[in-house]
Amino acid sequence: MDVTEIDHVNLKIPDDGVETAIEFYRDRLGFEIENLDLYETGDKPFFSVRLAPGAVFHVQPDADFEASEKRNFDHVALRVDTDYEGLLAGLADADVEIDRELEPLGATGVAPAVYVTDPFGYRLELKAETA
Template identity: 55%
Template sequence: MDATAIDHLNLRVPADGPEEAVEFYGDRLGFTIEGMDRYEADEKPFFDVRLAPAHVLHLWPTEEFEPPSGNGFNHVAILIDDEVATVERQLDEAGVTIENRHDSPLGATGRAPAVYVEDPFGYRIELKATIEE
């Protein structure tokens, strides 16, 4: 089996969380929100956060939502085509609190600076720079 990339990741969010999700992922982080019209029309049970041309987060609003705990889910790492200082500035301007910064965490593409934020539902998001400072 020859995998080439992760196509999507499913994250559950609270049933009343779509507006917060759009505000955080769309307005604050600047990702494109897709499929909201189909979700709102009950044509599909989730909507998407477009991370890159071939990569999305499927956000599944559900009444059974439970925030991630320290015993299971840890974080999603997203490669950002920029320097970490630029990412930090953009997050500050968007009012997003940086929980932590690591200068060289190891990931699939090697080591690079990264910052960690938390979404409104308790998911930890690693924003990993792809351009060295």
């Protein structure tokens, strides 16, 4: 099997979390929201957050959502097209709290990264481009 990349990740959120998700992912992190109209009309049970040309989060409101007390899932790592200083500045401008900063090993090697947590408890690793 030759996997080339991750296509999508499904994230569950509380039923009343749609506006919170849009505010965090679109307004603070700058990602495009897709298929919100299809979600609102009931044609799809989720809407999407476009991360890159070939990658999305499907965000599905769920009446039975409960934030986990455990961490069975740790994080999704996203490479971002900016240097580390630009990444830090963008998060500061958007008032996004940084949980921690590291230089982890990933699929493309070691690079500086920050970890942030969305309003529903999902952790994102934002990995800067290296020169």
